[in-house]
Amino acid sequence: MSRRDGAADEALVRRIFEEHGAAMLAYAARLTGDRARGEAVVQDVLLRVWRHPEILAGPARASLFATIRDIAGGAPAGEAMAMLGAVEALPPEHRDVLNVLYFQGRDIAEASASLGVPAGAVKERSYQALRQLRAAVAG
Incomplete structure (x- = not known):
């Protein structure tokens, strides 16, 4: 694989x-x-x-x-409910980034301005959050 x-x-x-x-x-x-x-x-x-x-x-x-x-x-x-639980377990700053990027549909620059953090931090938090979610739902 x-x-x-x-x-x-x-x-x-x-x-x-x-x-x-x-x-x-x-x-x-x-x-x-x-x-x-x-x-x-x-x-x-x-x-x-x-x-x-x-x-x-x-x-x-x-x-x-x-x-x-x-x-x-x-x-x-069921998978969505597992995902929701995994999202709730994320640190607040990671949840905030996912919310702004995926649910509000903003790009990196907009998320950076909205959250008041550098674009690099938005990218890193998004990456880490998705990595944690993948691990959580993979079991």
């Missing part, structure tokens, strides 16, 4: 969220009838893409929305 590139994984998740995040959340919230549950479904989808980028082998948007539909229509999003 080859070792995956953490920076490439982060870039993939960031790109997917930047391009499709708002639409994914709107669709998931509509399917589940609840914004918080919709957020959990979107997190679950992003986690699946992170673990299995081949999900995007076809048209990315269609694959993402099909995955949202599958998760929202199935059992409770």
Whole structure:
């Protein structure tokens, strides 16, 4: 098994969220009838893409929305709940960076200004947070 590139994984998740995040959340919230549950479904989808980028082998948007539909229509999003627990266990400064980058959809410079920390700190905290999340959900 080859070792995956953490920076490439982060870039993939960031790109997917930047391009499709708002639409994914709107669709998931509509399917589940609840914004918080919709957020959990979107997190679950992003986690699946992170673990299995081949999900995007076809048209990315269609694959993402099909995955949202599958998760929202199935059992409770167990992976998402595990991810939420792992996020809660992160240090506050790491959670804040993930929130600004992935849920508010800001870039590094905007996150730096919003959080009042250098861009390098935003990058490092994001990297460390994603590394910790990967370890937590891998088990």
